Amino acid sequence: MTPAVYSLQVHLPGHQYVSFNQDFDLSQLLEKIDFSKTMLTEFFRMNRVNNKAQNLRCLYKDFAQHFVWTPAKRKWTERSKQKVIGRLVTVKPSEGDRYYLRLLLSHVRAPTSFDDLLTVNGCKLASFRAAALELGLLDSDSYIEATLEEAAGFQMPSSLRFLFATLLLHCAPANPSLLWEKFEVELSRDFERAQVQAHCSAAEIRRKVLFDINRSLQHMGRHISEYRLVADDVTFSCHESMTKEVDSEKSIVVSPEDLLISSKLNAEQKHAYDLILQTVFSSKGQSFFIDGPGGTGKTFLYRSLLATLRSQGYIAIAVATSGVAASILPGGRTAHSRFKIPLDFFRNKTCQLSKQSSMAHLIIQCKLFLWDEASMAKKETIEAFDELLKDLMETADPFGGKVVVFGGDFRQPLPVIQGATKDQLIQASLLHSSLWYKMHKIKLTQNMRAVLDPAFSQFLLAVGEGSEPIDADNQICLPSHMVIPFHNMKESFDRLVAYTFPDLKLYSSDPYEMISRCILTPKNTSVEDINDMMIQRFPGQLFTYTSSDQTVDQRFQADYEDFLNSQNPKGLPPHKLMLKENYPLILLRNLNPAEGLCNGTRLICRQLKRHTICAEIAFGQYKGETDFHSQNSIVDT
Numbered sequence: 258m259t260p261a262v263y264s265l266q267v268h269l270p271g272h273q274y275v276s277f278n279q280d281f282d283l284s285q286l287l288e289k290i291d292f293s294k295t296m297l298t299e300f301f302r303m304n305r306v307n308n309k310a311q312n313l314r315c316l317y318k319d320f321a322q323h324f325v326w327t328p329a330k331r332k333w334t335e336r337s338k339q340k341v342i343g344r345l346v347t348v349k350p351s352e353g354d355r356y357y358l359r360l361l362l363s364h365v366r367a368p369t370s371f372d373d374l375l376t377v378n379g380c381k382l383a384s385f386r387a388a389a390l391e392l393g394l395l396d397s398d399s400y401i402e403a404t405l406e407e408a409a410g411f412q413m414p415s416s417l418r419f420l421f422a423t424l425l426l427h428c429a430p431a432n433p434s435l436l437w438e439k440f441e442v443e444l445s446r447d448f449e450r451a452q453v454q455a456h457c458s459a460a461e462i463r464r465k466v467l468f469d470i471n472r473s474l475q476h477m478g479r480h481i482s483e484y485r486l487v488a489d490d491v492t493f494s495c496h497e498s499m500t501k502e503v504d505s506e507k508s509i510v511v512s513p514e515d516l517l518i519s520s521k522l523n524a525e526q527k528h529a530y531d532l533i534l535q536t537v538f539s540s541k542g543q544s545f546f547i548d549g550p551g552g553t554g555k556t557f558l559y560r561s562l563l564a565t566l567r568s569q570g571y572i573a574i575a576v577a578t579s580g581v582a583a584s585i586l587p588g589g590r591t592a593h594s595r596f597k598i599p600l601d602f603f604r605n606k607t608c609q610l611s612k613q614s615s616m617a618h619l620i621i622q623c624k625l626f627l628w629d630e631a632s633m634a635k636k637e638t639i640e641a642f643d644e645l646l647k648d649l650m651e652t653a654d655p656f657g658g659k660v661v662v663f664g665g666d667f668r669q670p671l672p673v674i675q676g677a678t679k680d681q682l683i684q685a686s687l688l689h690s691s692l693w694y695k696m697h698k699i700k701l702t703q704n705m706r707a708v709l710d711p712a713f714s715q716f717l718l719a720v721g722e723g724s725e726p727i728d729a730d731n732q733i734c735l736p737s738h739m740v741i742p743f744h745n746m747k748e749s750f751d752r753l754v755a756y757t758f759p760d761l762k763l764y765s766s767d768p769y770e771m772i773s774r775c776i777l778t779p780k781n782t783s784v785e786d787i788n789d790m791m792i793q794r795f796p797g798q799l800f801t802y803t804s805s806d807q808t809v810d811q812r813f814q815a816d817y818e819d820f821l822n823s824q825n826p827k828g829l830p831p832h833k834l835m836l837k838e839n840y841p842l843i844l845l846r847n848l849n850p851a852e853g854l855c856n857g858t859r860l861i862c863r864q865l866k867r868h869t870i871c872a873e874i875a876f877g878q879y880k881g882e883t884d885f886h887s888q889n890s891i892v893d894t
């Protein structure tokens with residue numbers, strides 16, 4: 258590609274990535290290579306010592322146009338030819354101070370050190386966020402305040418604390434301590450009431466509130482101390498932090514229905530259940546793969562295994578490849594967030610979990626790991642998990658000698674890789690990992706979902722197996738009784754809606770009647786069209802939430818605003834989001850997977866306000882719980 262694009266590292270002091278061949282001796286390597294020298298620290302050094310760099314006074318992104326980075330020597334030298342473009346790696350606001358460091362690096366010319374970036378008008382500030390604020394690089398927090406004010410007026414303090422944590426993480430407020438000062442009273446009301454009789458001091462109540470906000474933040478991978486809400490450092494006792502994951506796992510409520518499942522399992526499921534539990538209690542390590550087409554009761558079996566073990570006080574960790582599948586499993590999380598599996602395997606191949614963390618303690622104590630939709634995971638993710646368990650358990654046995662149950666269906670979607678061919682997708686899946694051959698395979702074949710419709714279940718299976726006949730255009734012909742014939746757009750759509758949602762009036766008073774039905778379509782544009790038509794037909798008052806799109810460089814705002822408003826990138830709501838009370842909606846962000854709010858969670862709008870949407874979780878362990886959702890500020894590049 259011309260010109261070449263230089264990817265420029267952004268890391269906090271001492272937090273740079275280090276990569277090395279695992280066969281090398283680490284101490285020799287440390288002697289040979291000075292890992293403290295990175296693109297960024299050397300950029301600082303050049304600004305201190307190099308005349309040309311001092312004269313140019315470059316922004317970090319422009320530096321690569323004048324200097325070449327030689328990775329082997331870990332230094333910048335003057336560039337003689339070739340035009341290049343420098344690009345700072347993307348950092349999300351949810352990454353905290355690293356995001357503000359990137360913001361500073363995009364605006365401050367020729368910085369000479371991290372401390373130099375922290376120093377504004379001769380005064381050294383405590384964080385990169387404070388420095389960015391002092392330099393006027395951050396917006397004011399007025400809309401965040403408006404959101405909290407509105408929510409404080411009509412909701413419980415516990416929900417308000419969750420909203421506060423979400424806003425801290427996703428909206429990057431410029432001055433979190435000011436927000437805390439303004440809303441501390443509302444955030445503390447329930448604790449204050451409860452503590453009147455217990456004669457707790459104001460400081461103790463404050464600590465409890467901060468602890469609760471921190472709990473939500475930790476589920477989202479952050480810590481409250483990063484936001485400097487109060488002057489003193491917020492620390493919780495070592496015991497509290499070391500046991501938090503184990504405590505939270507042990508607090509998962511086992512439902513009586515799940516406990517009864519073991520008596521309802523069919524013969525295949527019972528065989529799997531007995532075999533897996535036998536292995537767990539024999540303390541031998543083994544990995545299993547439950548292979549069953551959709552509807553054969555894989556989830557049913559997982560729920561039974563989880564309930565049996567958890568009810569006996571054992572730890573069983575449930576994860577899935579996607580957020581939606583994770584939200585169906587009690588205590589389920591996505592495998593990526595649970596085990597800190599890297600998203601970008603080019604940059605890093607190992608899970609970002611330290612042996613001293615509370616998560617590592619949980620993993621060591623865990624009796625059974627369950628991973629649903631493993632057929633959709635890239636093989637590297639499962640290999641990284643295998644390495645993590647080996648590392649934590651200090652053994653070379655597969656999966657660290659633990660019992661691990663994977664499940665999935667290779668007839669359903671394989672790993673998602675943009676532009677990949679069918680062969681490449683198969684190559685990227687677990688089927689092509691050496692771990693696959695070590696797994697004990699268990700097959701489930703009886704379709705329990707379509708038990709009353711064996712013809713449909715046969716048809717589905719034939720499509721999945723690739724045995725349904727195809728025509729000359731490589732298409733499968735659907736049986737006529739499954740098809741609504743196309744006459745014209747309006748008439749056919751009316752028939753489709755009337756068939757799928759026969760009574761919209763009823764749904765507006767009882768949305769659970771509606772939520773188990775849906776219209777699936779392969780294209781996003783059709784989703785938008787259908788949503789537009791459906792919301793108009795649904796009874797009730799229409800509320801419209803409009804996004805405010807901004808260009809990174811404010812000079813281009815006028816030129817690009819209309820264009821940005823017209824874009825509908827995946828993972829973001831439309832520019833005009835139209836909603837009505839009791840209307841179903843789907844969450845597009847992993848707001849708090851530990852509490853059932855992840856990408857794909859289905860919700861029901863309960864109250865619609867100017868800045869906040871109060872929605873109820875419609876499925877899974879957290880069904881019926883309501884939460885606030887703000888109009889988040891989302892930075893996407």
Ligand SMILES: Nc1ncnc2c1ncn2[C@@H]1O[C@H](COP(=O)(O)OP(=O)(O)OP(=O)(O)O)[C@@H](O)[C@H]1O
Nearest residue numbers: 521522523549550551552553554555556557705706
């Ligand atoms: N042994 C059983 N007895 C009664 N109902 C069952 C049994 N096994 C499964 N079911 C029911 O069949 C339906 C499908 O089961 P489940 O969702 O567990 O299948 P699955 O294999 O996980 O499907 P998918 O791959 O589509 O997620 C569910 O409604 C479940 O409650």
